[in-house]
Amino acid sequence: MNYHWNWHIFFEPNPTGGGSYLDMLLSGLLLTLETSLAAWIIALVTGSIIGVMRTLPSKPANLIGFSYVEFFRNMPLLVQLFLWFFVLPEVLPSAWGLWLKQLPHAPFYTAAIGIGLFMSARVAEQLRAGIGSLPRGQKQAATALGLTTAQAYLYVLLPIAYRIILPPLTSEFLNTIKNTAVAITIGLLELTGQARSMQEFSFQVFEAYTAATVMYLLINVVVVTAMRVIESRVAIPGMIAGK
Amino acid sequence: MIEIKHVSKWYGASFQALNDCTTAVARGEVVVVCGPSGSGKSTLIKCVNALEPFQKGEITIEGISVGDPKTNLPKLRARVGMVFQHFELFPHLRIIDNLCLAQEKVLGRPHDEAVAKAMKLLDRVGLKEHATKFPAELSGGQQQRVAIARALAMDPIAMLFDEPTSALDPEMISEVLDVMVDLARDGMTIMVVTHEMGFASKVAHRVIFMDRGEIVEDAPKTDFFGKPRSDRAQKFLSKILSH
Secondary structure, X not given: XXXXXXXXXXXXXXXXXXXXXXXXXXXXXXXXXXXXXXXXXXXXXXXHHHHHHOOOOOHHHHHHHHHHHHHHXXXXXXXXXXXXXXXXXXXXXXXXXHHHHHOOOHHHHHHHHHXXXXXXXXXXXXXXXXXXXXXXXXXXXXXXXXXXXXXXXXXHHHHHHHHHHHHHHHHHHHHHHHHHHHXXXXXXXXXXXXXXXXXXXXXXXXXXXXXXXXXXXXXXXHHHHHHHHHXXXXXXXXXXXXX | OEEEEEEEEEEOOOEEEEEEEEEEEOOOOEEEEEOOOOOXXXXXXXXXXOOOOOOEEEEEEOOEEOOOOOOOHHHHHHOEEEEOOOOOOOOOOOHHHHHHHHHHHOOOOOHHHHHHHHHHHHHHXXXXXXXXXXXXXXXXXXXXXXXXXXXXXXXXXXXXXXOOOOOOOHHHHHHHHHHHHHHHHOOOEEEEEOOOHHXXXXXXXXXXXXXXXXXXXXXXXXXXXXXXXXHHHHHHHHHHHOO
């Protein structure tokens, strides 16, 4: 292989006129973080609502939850992003479609919402399993004390269920971060996108992707460590992660 | 105070759990419900505060119908204490918070008042010094005494016990029964599913014997232990009293 290694490439100016190649990658890193966080918040909030709906005694709530989960988890993420980004504006009334297409930062919003909804189906399934793993008597005890269904979830079932599913939720958070790389296909210049641009401008393909890899690893190490801290903070005696 | 009239309950279409059950518990009365496993005794007691729905008949507590869709069930349940076989303390809350949760969220008591009440009751069941522990840090007998205190914190007009000592090691049974005897002597209205015939002969006023979803015998304590009328009750008694 006749490859010319050049690790100094990061400090050379990039041809877009915005600082060095390293600056390019860092701006991609920032966008990856922003997209991941936005998507994760959407996934947590929506996923929690849907997950709770799937455990309620109400049949309609169950059906809505079931349909939602099956819709979002049975289609490839890539297809979902294409649907939101390319198809949705065409099928809406033309004024709305035009507004969507002219929206500033459309790739960012589409990625955050699209990845968020995709991940929310997975969060919902985790939470449903967590609530389902609690003894039936917990809900009955809360009910017998006069708590309403909403209060029973808020003060008893959810605080225990979230503790149980913290380890799998950590994995889902990591998946959310990694999935933002798919947004390169709708033109979002996140970390993977910037690494590819760097490679196209400079032909330093190994350096570009090595840097991107290290950055992804670092983010995920930070997330894993943070989640461990949260796990031990909220641990309760007698439970899996308990002291 | 508690009236049960012609109550029938089916699980699904085929299995009948309760068959035309009729009885009543007067104010200050202690009624023991016994019978072989699967006889419907737990189901009956759970119907009293509507933890289990029933299809036919009527149950009223101080004249308020439990089965009436217009009844404010959380409000009604808050006035009837319930103790479960597996304690069902909330594992993520300290003992004191287990006792305060429903006082504050259901009865709307100020925190200080709820804490004062909780400490008084913990003192009564002999567990004051464990107030800041988590449920998993207590023994089974201690947990069940906390569960009784938690129910009493709501100032109930009646107490329901569903096999309160069945999940306990033998040496812990008496500490729980002592608390219950104490309650009975204080004039609390009590309906208790139990096989503790010693408890029944000491404090019960009436004994109800159930088999296959039916109330087979409903007699004053002395009559029941002296000479049960039905064959089934005689056989049951001879089995559990023979050792």
